[in-house]
Amino acid sequence: MYNAADAPCLAVLTQERLLRLFKKDANLAFDCVVVDEAHELLEDDGRNLTLAGVIAVAKKRNPNVAFKFLTPFIHEAKNLQSRYATYEIAPFKVSEYVKTEKYFLYDVRNRGGLRFYDQFLNDFIVAPDSPTLDRDEQVVVKYATAKNLVYLNKPKDVENFALTLAAALPEIDSPTLDVAIQNIADYLSPEYHLLTCLRKGVVYHHGSVPDAVRSYVEKLYRNEAAIRYVVCSSTLLSGVNLPAKRMFILDNRRGLGRLTRASFKNLVGRVCRFNEIFHRETGTLKLLTPQIYLVAGRYLAQNANVENFLKESANVQKKERDDVKNVLLSQSDLSDKKQRNVLRAASEFLENYETGVVPHYADRRAQTPVGKICVANGVVEIDVFACEAKMQAFVDAYKSKSPKISDADKLLNVLSRLFVQNTEKIPKRWTPLSNESARRFYAMLFDWRGKRLSYSEMVERFVKYWLDELRKDAGKLIYVGKWGEISLTENGPLNWVRVREKTRRQLTNLAIVRVKEEQDYVDNTLLKLVEVLHKLDLLDASFYSRIKYGTDDEGTICLIKNGLSSSAASLLLKKYRAYLTLDVAESRVVCDVESLVAAMTAQRENQIVIDEVWNCL
DSSP: OOOTTOOSOOOOOOHHHHHHHHHHOTTOOOSEEEESSGGGGGSOSHHHHHHHHHHHHHHHHOTTOEEEEOOSOOSOGGGGOBSSOOOOOOOOOOOOOSSOOEEEEEETTTTOEEEEEETTTTEEEEOTTOOOOOSHHHHHHHHOOSSEEEEOSSHHHHHHHHHHHHHTSOOOOOHHHHHHHHHHHHHTOTTOHHHHHHTTTEEEEOTTSOHHHHHHHHHHHHHOTTOOEEEEOGGGGTTOOOOOOEEEESOOEETTEEOOHHHHHHHHTTSSOHHHHTOTTTOOGGGGSOEEEEEESTTSOTTOOHHHHHHHHHOTTSOOOOOOOOTTBTTSOOOSHHHHHHHHHHHHHHHHHSTTSSTTOOSOOOOSHHHHHHHHTTOOSSOHHHHHHHHHHHHHHHHHHOOOBOSHHHHHHHHIIIIITTOSSOOGGGGGGGOHHHHHHHHHHHHHHHTTOOHHHHHHHHHHHHHHHHHHOTTOEEEOGGGOOBOSSTTSOOOEEEGGGSOHHHHHHHHHHHHHHHHHHIIIIIHHHHHHHHHTTOBOHHHHHHHHHSOOOHHHHHHHHTTOOHHHHHHHHHHOGGGEEEETTTTEEEEOHHHHHHHHHHTTOOHHHHHHHHHHO
């Protein structure tokens, strides 16, 4: 929805979208760039390499750009200095204890009862009259307050615990919850586990919950007093603000590693937000001492030393230290050869993306149209410079004898032949492209995309697809990623389930998370490669629009570019066109959103869709 003619422009972007935006408009430059959660920039994962890269590009585009790094978890401000962008860092730090957490440790596994951890004295104090509780959910229920947040690392654990917690609570009689349950049932399925939890005042929140439902759940938790518990994963660390007043941490991991001191402090900072403490009508200074419970139970790693973890994470006397791992930051350690190789690859990509960013550059440059387009579209999974000649030869041969791609099967085959067969080491993210049955599966997803199926329709088709496979093979295993229970090898990951061992309800819930995860894979991995084919002029124009947007209708595409889902956009054009003024050429939408929402409410449209329209328009 960005237009070069827009001035001034205020943009809220991920680093990946900013990377694409910079390439879309060679003249785009910003006067000010604000980086939130800036402590994460120190990490060495791909996303933060990209973030450091776009900071360097922003500086190259406008030497006078002002950077604002927001974080309470950096000890030395100089550690945020980019290797390829010089800027003065003047730190402004507030050291205070206006809000002071009270930490408690309940040891379920060893029946150790409740202990208080004094973060100032770095010592544990046994709580008097501590009850003996045998299960994690008993601890949560015992010490819960009006609004509670329960943290777990794995989405699978999030859902399992939410169901376990719900089973320990009474059912709630609430007309608001009845409406919410009906909305979610219509949007996804009446068999969704979240509905069972909602009836008991519990919701869950993780990355595999559909985006629109996740936003709806956040709104419910904020506004409905009957919903007392939200069980969540680290998705909550990314700036989601909820009115939680007490926290229970059932797992001290984040991803494959432990919660760092910074991420732990960021997590506990999600409860008793200042806007809740100082709210004119409902605020109370009692919230300045939020209670945080670390529960050593079934979800905590068996070898976890919870006492040491609390001492390392919460002790206010512990000396702070920044660990700079991002090679695109000037303070990173390059004594290791592996780190130097990572820097070389990152620098090659950056300089080929934006000439002049890397001073005194003397390494490889892309020599072919394929190579240059891959760099422009952020294809960093492979060594583009090493394989671009083979890839270009394939493109030239294909163009000379084949028509433009206009169907999904052909698209997936060409993606495989171009990106997999011309690469010596196949990236893990591209493994499905090397498998014929996986290519057929993603071709099917692209076809569904072109038909603009609703989420509930896709869930039903997933279940039908699995049951059809079961009829062909009684022992059929299906890949479900992190939701699996079976490994194909002795020590391999548990990424599979056996269809015949699952009820239809269980398959439906697996389908809901898999639709979300597969859509994310298509959007974040496959469509990036599709964009390369589009720039190489290998795709039929109408087919490309259907693949990217689910339609080739310009009005629908205009609404999608403004943030609406394909199904919501179709609904508005079909039933509420009179409320919209579309400028297709400029991708602009003008409407009286209050009147539109009132009309949708009067027609009893699904509240999830109404919220989506309100949030986007």
